[in-house]
Amino acid sequence: MTKYVVGIFGSLLGALGGIWLILAPFALAYQPEDADWADPTFVDFWTGLPLLLVSVVGLAAFAGALFMELRSRGIIPPPSVPQQQGSPAGAQAPAQERSEMEQLLMPLVTAMLKDMQERDKDRNTENGEIPRSAGYSDARQVPTEGSERSVQR
Amino acid sequence: MNAPARVGMVTTVITFLAGIWVFLAPFIVGYQKVGQDWIDATKNDMWTGGALIAVSAIALLLFLSFGLRDAVRAAERREADLPEQEAPQS
Numbered sequence: 001m002t003k004y005v006v007g008i009f010g011s012l013l014g015a016l017g018g019i020w021l022i023l024a025p026f027a028l029a030y031q032p033e034d035a036d037w038a039d040p041t042f043v044d045f046w047t048g049l050p051l052l053l054v055s056v057v058g059l060a061a062f063a064g065a066l067f068m069e070l071r072s073r074g075i076i077p078p079p080s081v082p083q084q085q086g087s088p089a090g091a092q093a094p095a096q097e098r099s100e101m102e103q104l105l106m107p108l109v110t111a112m113l114k115d116m117q118e119r120d121k122d123r124n125t126e127n128g129e130i131p132r133s134a135g136y137s138d139a140r141q142v143p144t145e146g147s148e149r150s151v152q153r
Numbered sequence: 154m155n156a157p158a159r160v161g162m163v164t165t166v167i168t169f170l171a172g173i174w175v176f177l178a179p180f181i182v183g184y185q186k187v188g189q190d191w192i193d194a195t196k197n198d199m200w201t202g203g204a205l206i207a208v209s210a211i212a213l214l215l216f217l218s219f220g221l222r223d224a225v226r227a228a229e230r231r232e233a234d235l236p237e238q239e240a241p242q243s
Contacts, residue, residue, distance in 0.1 A: 002219045003158075003215070003216045003219035003220050003223070004158065004161075006212055006215040006216050006219060007158070007161045007162075007165065007212060010165055010168075010208055010209060010211070010212025010213075010216075011161065011164065011165065011168075011212075013204075013207065013208045013212075014164075014165070014168040014208065014209065015167075017172075017204060017205045017208070020201060021175065024197050024201070025194070027239070028193050029199055030192070030193045030194045030197075038184070038194075039182050039184040040179070040182075040184050040192075040194030040195075040198070041194075041224070043175075043178045043182055044175075044194070044198065047175055048172060049179070050171070051168065051171045051205075054164050054167050054171070055164065055168060056162030057160070057164055058160070058163075058165060058211075060157075060162045061160035061161035061215075062156070062157070062158065062161040062162065063224050064157035065155055065157040065158035065161060068155055068157065069155075075185075082174040082179070087154070095183060108205055109159060131168075136205060138203070
């Protein structure tokens with residue numbers, strides 16, 4: 001791990017050297033203002049600019065290598081893998097969420113169905129009508145004993 | 154050594170070569186005449202080039218040294234683990 005830190009510092013100093021080479025002709029005034037660039041200015045500028053770019057690439061590379069090393073040692077947590085549909089790990093979480101949601105909503109749905117059934121029954125007895133078809137009433141039946149129990153609770 | 158580290162090493166070698174170029178440029182390009190007093194540009198280029206050579210050479214040497222140390226430690230750890238794994242079988 002130390003080797004990457006050394007590389008980062010080396011690249012950083014290289015980048016600073018590049019910046020200095022770009023600025024030096026003007027900072028040290030061996031390039032007169034409003035004059036064509038002299039040979040030293042050309043050399044310094046066109047050496048400094050690529051040096052800066054190369055050093056920045058090196059800096060990023062060493063930083064990336066350090067990051068990978070830290071991740072492989074478990075110091076930086078690995079990236080969260082997007083859960084694929086159909087995979088057991090991916091299917092488990094939504095199924096659990098669904099069952100929790102069902103548990104929460106079941107008493108409410110059961111109470112609503114029971115209320116509707118009672119209202120239908122009252123209306124039918126008032127009008128003296130024959131109860132509706134079995135299929136319709138089946139659809140409005142309270143689903144399970146367990147859910148009734150949850151309503152009572 | 155992983156791929157980004159290899160890229161980093163290559164850039165450090167390029168920095169080393171750039172340092173040599175900056176150090177020699179005044180004489181190669183010819184804006185510093187041999188036997189005359191050094192002009193400001195020459196002094197700047199030689200100091201900057203020398204610093205770049207030194208920094209990149211030190212960075213390379215330290216990188217290789219620490220890399221070698223890590224490799225030795227990994228080999229020692231492997232050797233230490235090997236007898237422990239073999240012991241229950243024998």
